[in-house]
Amino acid sequence: MSLGNHIALSRRHALGLGLGAAAASLLPPEQARAAIPAGTVLKVGDQKGGVQSVIEAAGLLSDLPYRIEWSQFPSAAPLLEALNAGAIEVGYAGDAPTTFALAAGTAAKIIGAVRSNPQSTTILVPGASPIRSVADLKGKTIGTGRGSIGHYLVLASLKANGLKPDDVKIAFLLPSDAKSALAAGSVDAWSSWGIYVSQALLVDGARAVVTGTGLMSGLSYQSATLDAIATKREALVDLIRRFAAARLWALENSNAYADIWAKTVGVDPAIARHTFGVERARPVALDGAVIAEQQATSDLWREFGIIPKRLDAAAIFDPSFNGALPA
Structure with a gap:
């Protein structure tokens, strides 16, 4: 069931729920919006409770300068298979499955990151x-x-x-x-x-x-196909900016977001509050620390034979998208 069928918060409503100054500063500048070619379509892969839900709950999907075709997946594996097949152009998944997919030859790079507990x-x-x-x-x-x-x-x-x-x-x-x-x-x-x-x-x-405390990084990534990076960069930057703004809003309004999400997908609000209260997901830059943690994840996959050879983590990131995040 599409979240879009149930939530249509306006930007004013989102601001009323407490979209802070830091999040508001991430909203797309008009100049960046104008750079996106008319008719642009982004094919975005998502998982339950992921990108679409938080951006929509924050009221930041109402004025897109491009169109999004959402595809929802039950887990990372089929999402990343779709990315590899070109059925989607950008998708959100955890660090471990992203490593697994990129090591297998998926023609994509990591363009954004979120860290959760x-x-x-x-x-x-x-x-x-x-x-x-x-x-x-x-x-x-x-x-x-x-x-x-x-x-x-x-x-x-x-x-x-x-x-x-x-x-x-x-x-x-x-x-x-x-x-x-x-x-x-x-x-x-x-x-x-x-x-x-x-x-x-x-x-x-x-x-x-x-x-996973002490055993995992808690990182999740937005990965985009090389073709989308080359031809739809402005739209990808806009999507990352909106996602970051929405994540900041959700941190400031965890219970409000959880209650919206719970009503939309039909679960007890206590379950949603528990989930988001534990996760505390926040956007982070693709910096040296993130790359080092990703290398450790990749090396464990290699150690246990899950991927066939050592993966150079730095080669699967595109830090040029860091400009979509707050300074």
Whole structure:
């Protein structure tokens, strides 16, 4: 269900909800808007609760100088497959699956970044499970998406606790299937993120065994195809600027955003508030620290044979889009 069918906040309404001066300063200047050719269309891939929801909730989609064709995906893997196939031109996904895709040869670069609290990625077990620690996962089956941030957390937590990947069995499943498998007892644990974790903890009675705190960067990226970077740069800059402004608005108005989001997708507001209260996502520049953290993520993928060769993280970033962020 499209968020656009349910939310049509005006910019004045967004300002009334507390769009701060820092966020307002990110709104597209008229000169930049005028540089976007008439008739421009951006094909944007998104995930549940991602780019579209926050920009729309902040009231920043009402005056676009181009048209967006939104495609919603259940997780990063199919989104990045669509990016590779050219079905979308820009998409939002976590650092781990983005590494996985770009290492496989997707003709794209990272043009924007958001950092969230790594705690929002979690390995979950049923409340009555005897599993209490990572060590207890030995010999068990964990459901998660291949190349996802959940997959990364499994490998990172095993390494941190002196275990090897073959000490567990990983069942590669989409989030909805992994949720069902955990409820049915087909898997012993589920490594997931964001809204899925909040629902499992607050509604399903699941329990966290380990989170990404200290094990993951919490970075997510906007990646664009090389063709879109070459031919639609102005529109991409505008999209990043709006997304950054919306993220700043959501930080200042976390409960307001959560309540809007919950009503739109039909979940308990407490679940949305928990999700966004933990994530605290904020835009960050593509700087040396981000590139170094991305290199560490890439190196872990390589260490465990998830990608075939070492990836030079610096080569997959385009820092020239940093100008869309506040100074």
